[in-house]
Amino acid sequence: MILDIILIVGGLVLLYYGGDLLIGGCLRIAQHYRVSPFVIGATVMGFGTSAPELAVSLLAVLEGSPEVAMGNVVGSNIANVGLVLGITALLVPVTIAKARFRLEALPLLIATFLLTWLAWDQVLVRWEGLLFLLGIGLYIARALQDKEESLLQFEDEMKWFRGKPVAFQFVLIVIGLALLVAGARGMVVGGVSIARTFGISEWFIGITIIAVGTSLPEIVSSTLSALRGHGEMALGNVFGSNIFNIFMVLGATASIDVLAIQEPIHADLIFTTALTCLLLVLISLKHQLGKVAGGVLLICYTSYIAAKGFNVF
Incomplete structure (x- = not known):
């Protein structure tokens, strides 16, 4: 029990400092290359926090468990919208410029509807996989063409890393991602062990502790970004993560x-x-996700989990 508590506390510490390093590195790269914070969130941060899903899905396919790979992507995308953005919006309003939203909503819609269309027959063949890979290539190429007119201002953040070269910022991002994954794993292992000690069912552990644990990198990075006034980066993290999950x-x-x-x-x-459509509608109303919108997303997520638990569908 003591070891489990240490794992949870240690996991929280790693999550905080991992998120700090990740966001600091991403912001400085955005500043250096004059790239939009949303684009950095959607590429470097979004793709990085989805690396565990890629590893799990590849391993599942190699071991002959395609259901795990598909379920991992669909479940993760639902959690990113309902859980990650729900929690983030409840803590702090997440805003995005009108022009930016119009530009970025379409790729997410295309990826989501393409997944539903191609996976409707419950089979994804190789040519469909290659089509998805083409999609992620086009998305990255488009993102790299997007330049920001004004530089970001964040002089009070992580002063001890100010003035370091760009290569150093990339190292910070890698270290931050590693700390996020390690912290999430520590919390999951410790939480699962404590839950089992008290006789909590395996199913409940899976849909709560493990589900939240695998979404912790997105939760931490999105929340910290929004708290520091970079709401577009928080949204970019989720948009990019969901697109990466589908296409890559x-x-x-x-x-x-x-x-x-x-x-x-x-x-x-x-x-x-x-x-996904509900999220885009909520954003389009005021180009902001506030507490009400966050509550709606969280209710949708918990209702989905409850429905799955009672085998409603």
Whole structure:
């Protein structure tokens, strides 16, 4: 029990400092290359925090478990919108410029609807995987063309890393991501052990502790970004993470082997598409996610988990 508590506390510390390093490095790279904070959040931060999903899905396919790979992507995308942005918006309003939102909403919609369309027959073949990989290539190429007119201002943040070269900032990002993953794992391992000690069911552990644990990198990085006034980076993190999960994770896995799913996934595909559309509608109303919107997203997420638990669909 004592070791489990140490793991949880240590995990929290690693998450905080990992998020600090990740955001600091991302902001300075955005400043150096005059790239939009949203783009940095959607590429460097979003892709980085989704690296665990890529590793899990690739391993699942190599071990003959395509359901795990598909479920990992769909479940992660639902958690990113409902849980990550729900929590972030409840803590601090997340804003995005109108022009930026119009530009970035379309790629997310395309990726989401393309997933629903191609996976509707519960099979992803190699050519569909290659199509997804083409999608992530086009998305990155487009993002790199996006330059920011004005430099970011964050002189009070992480002063001890100010003035370091760009290569050093990339090292900070890698270290930050490693600390985030290690911190999330520490919290999951410690939390699962304590839950089992008190006789909590495996299913409940899976949909709460493990689900939250695998989303902790996104939660921490998005929340810290928003708290520091970089709401576009927080949204970019989720947008980029979801696009990366669809195009890169499923693209890579389906290119290796055909993903044939046995269990019905139509309701899950509909839900992730509907939740994504709801997010975009909520943002378009005021170009901001406030407490009400955050509460709505969290209610949607918890309702989905409850429905899955009671086998409603």
